[in-house]
Amino acid sequence: MSQLFPELYTKGSKIWIKHSTDVWQCAVIKVNFSQKDKSLVVEDEEEQEITLPVKDLSCLPPLRNPDILIGANDLTSLSYLHEPAVLYNLRVRFLEQSAIYTWCGIVLVAINPFCDLEIYGEETIQTYHKSQGAAQLDPHIYAVSEDAYSKLERDDRNQSIIVSGESGAGKTVSAKFAMRYFASIAGTDSSNIENRVLASNPIMEAIGNAKTNRNDNSSRFGKYIQILFDRQSRAITGGNMRTYLLEKSRVSRQSEGERNFHIFYQMCTYAQQNNLKHLKLDSNTEFAYLASIEPTPYDDMDRFIEAMQCLGFTEKQQNLIYNVVAAILHAGNIEFTRIDDEKCCLSDDSEPHLQTFCSLLGLDSSATKQWLTHRLLKTGMRELITTTLTAELAQYGRDALLKFIYETMFSWIVALINKALGPTNTSVTYPFIGVLDIYGFEHFETNSFEQFCINYANEVLQQQFNQHVFKLEQEEYVREGIDWQFITFTDNQPVIDIIEAKPIGILCLLDEECKMPKDNQPVIDIIEAKPIGILCLLDEECKMPKGTDETWGAKLYSQITLGEVFQKPKFGSRNSFIIQHFADTVVYNVEGFLEKNRDTIWDEQIDLLKRSTVVDVLFSDGLSGEPTQKSGGKIKITPQQQSQKQQKQAKATVGSQFRDSLAALMKTLNATEPHYVRCIKPNDNKGGFEFNNIRAVQQLRACGVLETIR
Numbered sequence: 177m178s179q180l181f182p183e184l185y186t187k188g189s190k191i192w193i194k195h196s197t198d199v200w201q202c203a204v205i206k207v208n209f210s211q212k213d214k215s216l217v218v219e220d221e222e223e224q225e226i227t228l229p230v231k232d233l234s235c236l237p238p239l240r241n242p243d244i245l246i247g248a249n250d251l252t253s254l255s256y257l258h259e260p261a262v263l264y265n266l267r268v269r270f271l272e273q274s275a276i277y278t279w280c281g282i283v284l285v286a287i288n289p290f291c292d293l294e295i296y297g298e299e300t301i302q303t304y305h306k307s308q309g310a311a312q313l314d315p316h317i318y319a320v321s322e323d324a325y326s327k328l329e330r331d332d333r334n335q336s337i338i339v340s341g342e343s344g345a346g347k348t349v350s351a352k353f354a355m356r357y358f359a360s361i362a363g364t365d366s367s368n369i370e371n372r373v374l375a376s377n378p379i380m381e382a383i384g385n386a387k388t389n390r391n392d393n394s395s396r397f398g399k400y401i402q403i404l405f406d407r408q409s410r411a412i413t414g415g416n417m418r419t420y421l422l423e424k425s426r427v428s429r430q431s432e433g434e435r436n437f438h439i440f441y442q443m444c445t446y447a448q449q450n451n452l453k454h455l456k457l458d459s460n461t462e463f464a465y466l467a468s469i470e471p472t473p474y475d476d477m478d479r480f481i482e483a484m485q486c487l488g489f490t491e492k493q494q495n496l497i498y499n500v501v502a503a504i505l506h507a508g509n510i511e512f513t514r515i516d517d518e519k520c521c522l523s524d525d526s527e528p529h530l531q532t533f534c535s536l537l538g539l540d541s542s543a544t545k546q547w548l549t550h551r552l553l554k555t556g557m558r559e560l561i562t563t564t565l566t567a568e569l570a571q572y573g574r575d576a577l578l579k580f581i582y583e584t585m586f587s588w589i590v591a592l593i594n595k596a597l598g599p600t601n602t603s604v605t606y607p608f609i610g611v612l613d614i615y616g617f618e619h620f621e622t623n624s625f626e627q628f629c630i631n632y633a634n635e636v637l638q639q640q641f642n643q644h645v646f647k648l649e650q651e652e653y654v655r656e657g658i659d660w661q662f663i664t665f666t667d668n669q670p671v672i673d674i675i676e677a678k679p680i681g682i683l684c685l686l687d688e689e690c691k692m693p694k695d696n697q698p699v700i701d702i703i704e705a706k707p708i709g710i711l712c713l714l715d716e717e718c719k720m721p722k723g724t725d726e727t728w729g730a731k732l733y734s735q736i737t738l739g740e741v742f743q744k745p746k747f748g749s750r751n752s753f754i755i756q757h758f759a760d761t762v763v764y765n766v767e768g769f770l771e772k773n774r775d776t777i778w779d780e781q782i783d784l785l786k787r788s789t790v791v792d793v794l795f796s797d798g799l800s801g802e803p804t805q806k807s808g809g810k811i812k813i814t815p816q817q818q819s820q821k822q823q824k825q826a827k828a829t830v831g832s833q834f835r836d837s838l839a840a841l842m843k844t845l846n847a848t849e850p851h852y853v854r855c856i857k858p859n860d861n862k863g864g865f866e867f868n869n870i871r872a873v874q875q876l877r878a879c880g881v882l883e884t885i886r
């Protein structure tokens with residue numbers, strides 16, 4: 177820390193002072209500083225003299241690096257390493273050298289240039305691949321990829337490239353370049369496997385990406401793709417993908433200025449161009465689920481179709497996707513007319529849409545009509561009665577059904593991709609490089625269940641990062657023969673506990689009790705130290721027949737101790753709670769948490785789908801209805817296991833499924849050697865080579881890069 181050397185604060189030396197719009201501004205010291213001084217006189221860039229109070233030496237402002245060091249391609253080579261130094265160095269490299277990549281120790285910082293650069297060609301790939309020790313080369317996503325590839329061989333250890341950053345920062349683009357790198361250097365002459373791995377991208381983008389206010393091609397799901405290599409030849413031999421938390425609510429509702437998933441628009445254009453009359457997607461029909469039909473660069477279906485063909489999707493499978501997509505659009509146009517306070521019926525205009533929906537999905541139209549407007553209610557142990565639905569409930573049920581169909585199709589497509597990428601020899605375990613492209617920390621004006629899950633995932637990833645950096649430092653101490661030192665890093669375990677702690681079971685408590693025959697204080701400590709977490713309280717409330725978002729909110733306050741991590745807003749409603757995340761403080765609104773966690777879909781409607789001879793395949797291919805996929809195509813499931821699995825799944829809430837899939841991801845990541853890419857979005861207007869200091873600092877603070885260099 178520069179502040180520890182007060183003798184460096186001499187007349188003419190440059191320092192950094194806080195600035196309202198630039199975050200940090202350069203200033204020059206006017207008078208030599210001596211230890212007993214209580215202030216420092218400096219002159220800012222506007223030639224204004226400022227006297228900075230210096231209560232103690234820790235209040236001295238950060239020193240600026242000598243000009244000769246500025247623009248270094250590894251931040252750790254700077255003499256002074258602090259927030260203003262990092263920010264300024266990144267800015268200079270970006271604006272003056274058009275250098276978007278910078279090393280920050282083991283992390284590659286990637287700033288989105290928002291324009292195409294000539295730095296990704298085949299020649300560049302070969303330069304990185306032929307280099308000895310990519311770390312010495314200029315920072316680049318290819319340098320990270322090469323490092324992972326060479327370590328896979330050298331250390332005989334699986335590798336992961338963890339890409340993070342906020343929406344529009346360039347995660348998916350980075351992940352695709354990494355995949356392209358591997359396809360290029362480890363492709364095969366005979367099989368087409370590397371192209372199949374790449375073909376997964378346009379498919380996933382069509383069904384999982386959408387235009388949002390922050391990114392025209394925003395991934396609305398998280399993805400971890402493993403590229404498998406042959407142990408001997410190191411050529412790509414297969415792939416496997418897991419996805420996380422698809423934002424299916426987008427199917428039925430989009431925020432102002434946003435769109436539905438690209439596939440819906442692609443399908444309309446394609447059907448019109450190719451005269452697919454049976455889909456009834458002519459340009460005269462307006463679809464309620466399509467927010468904006470203004471053309472965008474993402475409306476062309478050619479790459480999607482090419483990719484499906486490359487992956488060997490059969491014509492029947494392709495047609496099923498077309499049918500499902502079109503059917504969802506038609507069913508979204510089914511409206512309900514109120515008959516009285518308890519009953520509704522389909523509006524007259526809805527009839528043709530209902531017919532198309534049913535014919536495309538092979539459903540019985542009178543049964544469909546029945547279960548769109550009625551429900552079965554349990555009255556006794558075994559008794560069921562049919563009850564009518566209000567127009568509002570019917571609409572809710574329709575949306576839930578269509579979101580479910582879409583999500584099921586999404587999972588089924590992921591399973592098909594995994595089948596197509598699966599290596600021919602399934603009895604061998606192959607070394608792999610995994611690429612994680614997962615949503616970064618989110619903080620909006622209103623934060624709901626989705627932001628809660630996303631930020632929880634980021635806490636867990638941040639902890640993984642901290643632990644890795646900590647481990648590396650320890651190893652270095654041992655290597656250099658330095659006495660073991662304790663390096664402090666912000667431990668975010670308390671935040672993770674408050675989110676995910678499970679109640680301790682009776683058996684576990686009993687075990688503890690048996691170990692401690694005399695004194696039960698340790699048991700009490702355990703109970704008190706780890707109160708039940710937010711997700712478990714949410715699950716419990718979802719099981720309560722009368723549970724509401726508000727009753728859950730009240731329970732949070734009665735069961736979770738207020739403190740640094742979990743806080744109550746000073747003003748405003750009881751309907752919100754605050755979590756101090758490692759990246760920022762976020763206020764969550766409880767509204768909608770229960771419903772989003774329950775994610776109810778009525779059994780009668782599911783039965784309807786299962787009776788169809790068209791969409792039954794979506795359910796029978798093993799992995800449907802499951803937001804996250806296990807390794808696809810490898811496990812055979814018997815019908816009995818299938819139904820047990822589905823019954824079990826029916827009970828699992830979205831939150832608990834997410835927690836489990838995150839735990840599985842961490843287990844995988846922890847068994848690999850990680851490589852970190854932090855993407856930064858330098859401005860909000862997608863301006864080419866525009867750098868906004870405030871936005872950049874926000875993200876640097878949130879991605880944990882600054883923490884590791886303190």
Ligand SMILES: Nc1ncnc2c1ncn2[C@@H]1O[C@H](COP(=O)(O)OP(=O)(O)OP(=O)(O)O)[C@@H](O)[C@H]1O
Pocket residue numbers: 288289290291292293341342343344345346347348349350391393394395396615616855
């Ligand atoms: N390396 C790059 N070179 C040129 N343009 C880029 C680069 N990285 C990102 N972009 C531009 O930024 C846009 C957004 O990038 P990308 O879709 O990868 O963001 P993301 O981090 O995946 O966002 P989200 O979380 O919303 O999915 C791209 O469509 C592209 O226009």
Ligand SMILES: [Mg+2]
Pocket residue numbers: 347348349393394395613
């Ligand atoms: Mg993305």
